[in-house]
Amino acid sequence: MPVLWHPDISERNIVVPETGALNVLGLIDWQHAVVKPYYLQANFPPAFQCEEETLAPTPVSMPKLPADYDTYTPEKQAIVRRQHRLMMRHKGYEMIVYTITDSQLRVRANWLPARYGRGNLPFFALRCWGDGIAPLLKCLLQLRERWSEVVGEANLPCPIDFSQIEEEEFSREVSRADRYTSVTMELREYFAIGADGLVSPERYDECKQECERLARLWNEEDTRAASARNGSLDIFGTFAPSESLISLEALV
Template sequence: MASLDFPAYGNIYFTDARIEDASLKIPLEDGFCIGPYCSPLFWNCGAGEPELYGRPSSNRGPWKTLSGYASRLIDTAFTRLPNEQVSARDRRPFRGSVEDHKRLLKICHKTMQMLTQDDRVQKAALPTLIHADYNKRNIYVSPNDPTVITGLIDWQLSCIESAFIYSQNTPDFAALPDIDPSEEDEDGTPKGRDEERLLKDLSICHQTYDVMATYKCRKLRPSRQLDSSLFRLFHYCFTSWRDGASAIRQELIDLRTLWPKLKLPGSECPYSPTKQELAEHAGQFEDFETMQKLKMWLKISMQTTSDGWVPNEVWDVAQEANRAAYDEWIETAKESEKKGRRRYDRRESW
């Protein structure tokens, strides 16, 4: 699939699909065409985000150019900003104000448009179709020979995307394990011979997948050989409100640092923060990283994925871990409140 060529970004439809606007059908071949995206990204109907339901981006493709695709990502980001009074939960310091997000998204748009003019980015953005969730739970194998794949499920998020959207994804069977920082030795290696042996085995799987994805998939190769900072705005600009202004601001700061080194289009990065902004950002980004550490700790404790998926065989254990984490979190919050502390430890609560 990764070797197929496509004339645009979008989803594949039958030629006679009931798409009202015929201009949204880009001919493919053999009775098929490329039409608007079906991804929740452009429909704002992802699980866990009910406040966004019914607020889709006005333009869901398809797009023949990377520039058009990038513009619609920014449009989607704007549709995810609250248009009503912001709740207390959404006033966390690292979240930033709605005005902060509007300003940063405009800078993101200008920056992304400049990036799309770079030949290296263009080569790394070829329209590509592969499985979007290629993890163990979606792969069926023969009960007699587990090396024989008999089927793949969960195709609903697969779209014709820019190659760099797929290139940084590593399936769980080839990913290095998440390690709880509290269980590491001083040199950063996990304790115990069993853990070291497991890490070595997984490292072999990781390296093998990396070689295959880089050198066997010609479309993925350009982006895998470039600095990932070039593409992170395309990955995360539309989640700016969910992740917080400090997260997208850090991406811009990283890109600004790399701009001269990578000889990107234009004399300099469009983002030019003031000293005061950088000073405020330092504290806000620390809060954001604390939240990410909390999420990582929860994933490890409950043996779950970032989307909350838990295998049947560890469900009971995960429920117990969830209850224990919740109880500990509440106690930590109570103790910290008594001491008048604003920040807690890695189980930080606002």
């Protein structure tokens, strides 16, 4: 079933009232919107997505704060509260989707083998110039690993052919890129900034000073491959987990 789907329902693209009751007035940034099969479009909107499931014992459980939460340091409590908030939002969206809307169709789409690789391969193939090759490699590795499930035949050879050395190297590249993405997301939350690094004039000096402190803590080995492909983020600090990184360039 072909559908038109907004490609990036993230927080920065959802329009809400400045005051009064909170409701969605509209969506902006419709570039890259296309009509494609439903199973390739029905993604989990970034605005409600939380990759980590550590606060929920099973996929259908509601997240809970750890029993020993009160013993955590203030810094760790802040991290756990943030994760809990994101997981609650994630689970809330899941409940709406699977109990109110086209639940059976969405369930079937989500359970397709290698859905991430299928749905993102065309986009990431066109974005290597800006995002690096790691996202594309992630799609190819997943499709290669689950090829027999994708085509429904055990003996049909996969056209994606990597040597063992290449596969190991690409897997390390993807792991570093995933780590890089995870840390930058933590940073945006830590500094309360958007994807473009915007910060209010009142907070500029404070954020810049913190950037300079964290830049001295950056673990180059951790995200070397990924950071080398992103020219906009070139001065870093580590996330340890109470530490973070950010680009000074993005704050200028």
